[in-house]
Amino acid sequence: MARGPSWMTGKAGMRVRRWLEGPFPSACGLCGAGVGPGDALCAGCLAELERVVAPCTRCGEPDTVAGPCPRCRDREPRLAALHAPWRYTWPLDRLILARKHADDATAARVLRELARRAADELADAQRGTDPGPDCVVPVPLHPERYRERGFNQALELAQQVARRLEVPLASRLVVRVSATESQQGLGRRERRRNVARAFALRPGAEFPEAARVLLVDDVATTGATLDALAEALYAAGAARVEALTLARA
Template sequence: MRSYSAVTRLPLSTIWEGFLDLVFPRVCIGCGRAPGPGPLKFICPQCRMGLHYIDPPFCRDCGYPYFGRVDSGRTCPNCVQLEPCFSAGRSLILHRGVGARIVIELKYHNGLFLRDDIRWIAGRARLDTYLADATLIPVPLHPRKMRERGFNQSAFLARIFAGAVSRAQMNDILVRDTDTSTQTRLSRDDRRRNVKNAFAIRPGITFSRGMNCVLVDDVYTTGATLNECARVLLKAGAEDVRILTLAHG
């Protein structure tokens, strides 16, 4: 139940946010100006025009959008090459412009303040059917990186996505055994080799029949990491693994 101020009849949360805006003025992560009114708290209306939401049609395996007319149910060239062992994929925004900025804020600048904006973007994507009865499994960070960064952005996203639908939950089933140094500069084949055998199942985990596994990561780049995680889950007894990423590269 919302609490209200007796004096102003405004929700206390609104008053508190107004107070925070006075003390710590919000700025748009795209341009640094005041974001103004709108559904997103940290992206101004102008920068919002550069945010590319992914709507159908898109690749059924990884969620990459098709621009223009296409036959439905197609697989993109990247997935033809990857031969993914995950069965379907969704992604919410393109990893470009302010979309890439969201990922940087999350990954390197402790962008926890973007929780409400990401929740809004997830709500817009109507994930109810895709995530019905799903167990959302974040791609894990190696413990050393976890210590450096302080939090795992994939787990943060998995929690937000699970909260966006009524029958889904987050479960960090996977662990990272090998510290795969940053993959940003690696080629497609090197990425694949780099993540091979980097993941394992947390001890004591068993997969119930019909468990609906959805792997969650911040960005889909080549799919190598997600594919390796899916392989580990399937080998351990998961019947089916799908993927969900915030952004697609």
């Protein structure tokens, strides 16, 4: 196999290359151990995923003592809540990179399972206290980016979440109208400027009146993209917009 990018070198890269070599469907996507039918991770590898502890109730920032973090108290985000079960650390960060930049089918299989688990956790947390979403909306890619990549990883995750929560998937409700530059390497303020007014309701789309919307993406860093998308949905008449991501950076 040809030498891959820098993030595939060393011990971490050895495990990533196992995904690229394609383990059998009945094998763990990380270590290759046997797993049950329909599973993509063994219990040991699942336990390696670092959990988000004491998250901010608005932006999901880890290690917040209680309630909103100081940043959300100073500047209230548009999102009503961000739910992210895991930290963007090894091995989840490599899984997300392997799917997004290497179009790796095994990483995609693992991430789909994690999306189902995240949806189950959200449903359990909201049961009896929250009516839950009326629809699930994946963060859309700009058409140019979609043509380059050939898939939208947020849509793949949103499909699993919508099925698990048994609510409609509104994958064509909003569009990305600006081909924004990559958010990677940008600071918090630059990220917000980069995605400002980047989303809009699709022309001709019918938006459910006073709908409760759950956005889905793979990772949240500053929340700028999710906030910009929430802004567009509130302008269209949404009653409440929350987000679910697999990871919080």
